[in-house]
Amino acid sequence: MAVNLRNRNLISLKHHTPEEIMYLINLATDLKNKKRAGIKGNLLDRKNVALIFEKPSTRTRCAFTVAAIDEGGHPEYLGKNDIQLGHKEDVADTARVLGRMFDGIEFRGFSQKVVEDLAKYAGVPVWNGLTDDYHPTQVLADFMTVRENFGHLKGIKFVFIGDGRNNVANSLMIGAAKMGMHFVTCAPKELFPSKELVAECKKIAEECESGATIEITDDPKAAVKGADVIYTDVWASMGEEAKAEERKKLLKPYQVNMKLIKATGNDNVIFLHCLPAVKGNEVTEEVFESRYARQFDEAENRMHTIKAVMVASIGNL
Numbered sequence: 001m002a003v004n005l006r007n008r009n010l011i012s013l014k015h016h017t018p019e020e021i022m023y024l025i026n027l028a029t030d031l032k033n034k035k036r037a038g039i040k041g042n043l044l045d046r047k048n049v050a051l052i053f054e055k056p057s058t059r060t061r062c063a064f065t066v067a068a069i070d071e072g073g074h075p076e077y078l079g080k081n082d083i084q085l086g087h088k089e090d091v092a093d094t095a096r097v098l099g100r101m102f103d104g105i106e107f108r109g110f111s112q113k114v115v116e117d118l119a120k121y122a123g124v125p126v127w128n129g130l131t132d133d134y135h136p137t138q139v140l141a142d143f144m145t146v147r148e149n150f151g152h153l154k155g156i157k158f159v160f161i162g163d164g165r166n167n168v169a170n171s172l173m174i175g176a177a178k179m180g181m182h183f184v185t186c187a188p189k190e191l192f193p194s195k196e197l198v199a200e201c202k203k204i205a206e207e208c209e210s211g212a213t214i215e216i217t218d219d220p221k222a223a224v225k226g227a228d229v230i231y232t233d234v235w236a237s238m239g240e241e242a243k244a245e246e247r248k249k250l251l252k253p254y255q256v257n258m259k260l261i262k263a264t265g266n267d268n269v270i271f272l273h274c275l276p277a278v279k280g281n282e283v284t285e286e287v288f289e290s291r292y293a294r295q296f297d298e299a300e301n302r303m304h305t306i307k308a309v310m311v312a313s314i315g316n317l
């Protein structure tokens with residue numbers, strides 16, 4: 001059956017099938033080629049999108065803004081002190097008001113429940129631009145970058161090393177389970193992903209018959225052996241600033257340095273990072289600037305994939 005994502009939310013990736021995820025990556029690739037060819041689009045002509053940000057952002061905010069404008073849409077940035085949400089107005093009322101005016105709503109913030117409630121009440125598509133639990137639009141860009149480098153996703157050994165229970169690690173595990181990757185989370189035991197999510201991802205792999213495997217380990221050297229992708233993220237996410245020093249001690253053995261890259265035994269391994277990076281913590285300057293690094297292709301792909309998400313759900317296709 002042809003994929004149809006019209007009016008669909010993007011809340012966590014859990015509700016998207018492998019075919020739908022691949023459709024978004026293919027559409028993003030077409031849109032990237034279109035932009036490179038200098039073709040001005042009108043797929044979001046007369047579409048207004050609300051961009052709610054409780055937490056700061058460079059890539060996600062700019063990706064939604066540029067993507068909307070590229071295709072003739074209008075993005076409206078609503079920072080945490082600009083609107084009544086969280087101060088004078090609750091989520092359900094904000095959602096119903098914005099849903100009367102906008103064609104789609106992006107939300108970045110703390111609580112996953114808020115993005116789910118926005119989706120419940122808005123009556124227009126809601127896209128999760130990062131919560132404490134998940135970062136689904138990031139994973140679309142990450143997988144697009146993997147495909148650009150290897151030509152496929154199935155069978156790729158993808159190692160996330162660092163804070164194994166953060167939003168990015170969680171969403172990567174869900175996506176990898178759907179797309180048939182060999183996914184490894186490598187973290188100290190204190191920062192392992194929740195048992196519930198690991199079990200859910202294993203079940204997803206089984207149900208999708210994707211061939212994915214999910215492994216959780218605290219041994220960096222063993223984890224990276226044969227890896228195609230080494231991925232890391234900050235050791236203390238937004239909202240966890242008070243934990244920064246404690247994490248530094250805990251995560252020091254999990255730093256992505258040249259020794260770890262070499263321990264893959266794969267000279268074609270690529271390094272990814274959702275950014276922003278704290279160089280000297282989760283990754284060394286040497287790896288960040290090395291020939292293995294693809295984080296800026298990945299950052300650019302945020303824009304193409306986010307454009308695909310909007311075009312697929314509200315665009316004039």
Ligand code: CP
Nearest residue numbers: 057058059060274275
């Ligand atoms: N990767 C990412 O989401 O970056 P921003 O926090 O800058 O949006």
Ligand code: NVA
Nearest residue numbers: 166233237238274275
């Ligand atoms: N885990 C990071 C991702 C930033 C894009 C954070 O939540 O701060």
